[in-house]
Amino acid sequence: MNRRNPLLPYLLITPTLLFVAMFTIFPLLSSIITSFYKQRLNIPKFREPVWDGLGNYRELLSDEVFRQVISNTGIYVLILVPLCVAAAFLLALMLHAGGGEGSTAVLNRRSRNLRRVGKRMNGFYRTAFFYPTVIPMVSAATIWMFFFTPDYGLFNRFLLFLGYRGAQNWAGNPDLALAAVLITAFWKSAGYYMIFYLAGLQNLPKQVFEAAVIDGAGPLRLLVSITIPLLKRTTLFVTTIAFIGTFQSVDHVFVLTGGGPSDRSSLLLYHLWQVRFDQLNVGEASAITVILVLLLLFFTVSNFIFNERGER
Amino acid sequence: MPRRIPRIQKAAGFRFSPVYLLYAVMTILALLWLSPVVWSLVASLRPLNDPFYSGHIWFGKSLAVESYLKAFRLAPFGRYYVNTVMQVVLILGVQLVFSSLAAFAFARYRFRGDRVLFMLILTQMMIPTSALLVPNFQTIRWLGIYNTILAIAIPFWGSAFGTFLLRQAFLAVPSDLGDAAEIDGCSWYQMLFYMYLPSAMPSVTAFAISSISWHWNDFLWPLIVTQSDKVRPITAGLVRFTQLGEIGAQWALLSAATMIVTLPLLLMFLKFQKRFIEGYLHSGIK
Numbered sequence: 001m002n003r004r005n006p007l008l009p010y011l012l013i014t015p016t017l018l019f020v021a022m023f024t025i026f027p028l029l030s031s032i033i034t035s036f037y038k039q040r041l042n043i044p045k046f047r048e049p050v051w052d053g054l055g056n057y058r059e060l061l062s063d064e065v066f067r068q069v070i071s072n073t074g075i076y077v078l079i080l081v082p083l084c085v086a087a088a089f090l091l092a093l094m095l096h097a098g099g100g101e102g103s104t105a106v107l108n109r110r111s112r113n114l115r116r117v118g119k120r121m122n123g124f125y126r127t128a129f130f131y132p133t134v135i136p137m138v139s140a141a142t143i144w145m146f147f148f149t150p151d152y153g154l155f156n157r158f159l160l161f162l163g164y165r166g167a168q169n170w171a172g173n174p175d176l177a178l179a180a181v182l183i184t185a186f187w188k189s190a191g192y193y194m195i196f197y198l199a200g201l202q203n204l205p206k207q208v209f210e211a212a213v214i215d216g217a218g219p220l221r222l223l224v225s226i227t228i229p230l231l232k233r234t235t236l237f238v239t240t241i242a243f244i245g246t247f248q249s250v251d252h253v254f255v256l257t258g259g260g261p262s263d264r265s266s267l268l269l270y271h272l273w274q275v276r277f278d279q280l281n282v283g284e285a286s287a288i289t290v291i292l293v294l295l296l297l298f299f300t301v302s303n304f305i306f307n308e309r310g311e312r
Numbered sequence: 313m314p315r316r317i318p319r320i321q322k323a324a325g326f327r328f329s330p331v332y333l334l335y336a337v338m339t340i341l342a343l344l345w346l347s348p349v350v351w352s353l354v355a356s357l358r359p360l361n362d363p364f365y366s367g368h369i370w371f372g373k374s375l376a377v378e379s380y381l382k383a384f385r386l387a388p389f390g391r392y393y394v395n396t397v398m399q400v401v402l403i404l405g406v407q408l409v410f411s412s413l414a415a416f417a418f419a420r421y422r423f424r425g426d427r428v429l430f431m432l433i434l435t436q437m438m439i440p441t442s443a444l445l446v447p448n449f450q451t452i453r454w455l456g457i458y459n460t461i462l463a464i465a466i467p468f469w470g471s472a473f474g475t476f477l478l479r480q481a482f483l484a485v486p487s488d489l490g491d492a493a494e495i496d497g498c499s500w501y502q503m504l505f506y507m508y509l510p511s512a513m514p515s516v517t518a519f520a521i522s523s524i525s526w527h528w529n530d531f532l533w534p535l536i537v538t539q540s541d542k543v544r545p546i547t548a549g550l551v552r553f554t555q556l557g558e559i560g561a562q563w564a565l566l567s568a569a570t571m572i573v574t575l576p577l578l579l580m581f582l583k584f585q586k587r588f589i590e591g592y593l594h595s596g597i598k
Contacts, residue, residue, distance in 0.1 A: 020433050094338055255554060289444065
């Protein structure tokens with residue numbers, strides 16, 4: 001009875017392995033293969049796959065729309081990710097300073113009540129920045145569609161108040177559509193990345209700060225020489241998940257702009273959906289899948305290498 | 313404590329501490345962050361015959377729930393809810409069973425090829441399933457389950473993230489304890505149920521929360537593999553609702569529909585905030 005079946009561990013991992021193989025490993029290989037075939041479901045001649053070598057990739061490279069999409073995605077990712085990471089860091093820093101050491105030192109002397117108020121305020125701020133994370137991206141997009149409305153939309157009212165006099169039709173203007181998509185995603189995700197910085201800040205060794213303060217370091221010096229370097233790993237981690245999340249999440253494009261006007265706000269994953277389910281071009285969609293997977297792998301693997309190097 | 317660090321005390325002695333300025337800035341930012349949802353919530357309570365371009369952009373002539381009633385009449389949001397709950401339960405339930413089995417095997421036993429097999433499962437964490445929607449759609453077609461809730465759920469049954477998280481938690485159980493239980497005639501499933509799983513409850517909760525909120529909010533995959541209201545989840549239902557011809561720019565109605573979709577999870581979050589944030593902190597490993 002106490003001799004266990006040597007096959008037992010294999011049996012235990014079989015279900016997970018089976019479904020991972022079926023929906024991650026197999027599709028990976030199959031999209032590489034089908035990307036070399038021409039298959040278009042709306043053209044009778046190409047309903048069945050025909051060998052085409054690198055044809056799909058060649059077509060993509062010379063396709064104006066695909067170039068537009070790549071440029072949109074590049075701009076979108078390269079602005080959104082640093083913006084989110086920076087905002088997440090600043091928000092976490094302010095929350096930490098408001099509820100952490102800084103304020104208790106002040107509020108301690110005043111009264112206990114004030115300190116309790118400070119704690120409660122902090123809870124409120126954290127909720128206010130984090131709550132967009134838990135609402136569906138499509139709801140966020142519907143809410144912002146309303147928020148962006150020309151004339152009486154609250155967003156335009158607010159900009160008007162700040163002195164903005166430009167175009168107001170954010171989702172419909174070719175020059176603003178990508179910005180509309182970007183602003184919505186920023187609002188939705190900055191608070192999510194903030195909690196990683198909050199956790200990181202809470203785990204920083206307090207003695208280091210106390211020692212530095214005794215040595216006469218000011219707040220800016222503390223920030224630049226201690227806080228930021230000690231949070232390097234958090235930054236690396238947050239940057240990676242922000243990159244992956246940004247490529248993955250395109251739900252708001254469906255609601256806000258539908259990729260338009262004239263593909264000016266289309267993102268890679270959205271375009272992939274269009275090519276496959278609007279244009280029914282299976283071959284080209286597979287080629288885009290391969291490109292998307294390579295991009296994602298590039299980010300995760302380079303993060304892994306960075307991390308390993310940091311360990312030593 | 314304050315005695316030990318005189319410098320901080322001195323800095324803190326200012327009448328107008330920078331902390332108050334900080335609070336002012338944070339309050340403004342927090343209100344900005346809250347405004348889209350608050351505005352939408354207020355708008356959803358505006359009477360339908362009181363458009364926004366006429367009059368105040370916040371409140372209408374009176375408050376009304378007619379938008380909610382009309383939204384429920386125009387689209388089967390009740391059905392969408394049931395579908396979403398079924399989808400989430402079908403995903404999480406299977407994930408928990410499969411992941412704890414696999415995690416138990418990887419944490420408890422050494423076997424030929426265990427490292428390679430573990431790495432193979434972990435590839436899923438590097439390549440999100442949403443990038444593979446084209447070939448996975450083909451698989452769903454091939455399985456003949458297009459337009460079912462099963463089709464929405466099945467790609468997520470094997471969870472590398474769940475396996476990884478539970479394995480970490482299971483590794484904390486000393487293997488001597490398991491050996492002793494084995495000698496006493498304890499079978500592997502008793503060991504898993506009575507020793508490993510109870511000690512891993514925090515990880516199970518964290519995983520459950522991140523899985524629930526991820527799949528509750530998922531849109532693209534359900535959109536692709538469903539086509540009828542019978543199986544459509546709330547996210548896809550909402551997007552369809554926004555595209556209904558008779559709606560146009562009736563913001564009160566659209567806002568009501570959005571709130572119907574948004575509020576349940578949001579209220580849950582407000583109630584169990586700590587748990588949620590912990591769950592999301594774990595989900596970052598993904």
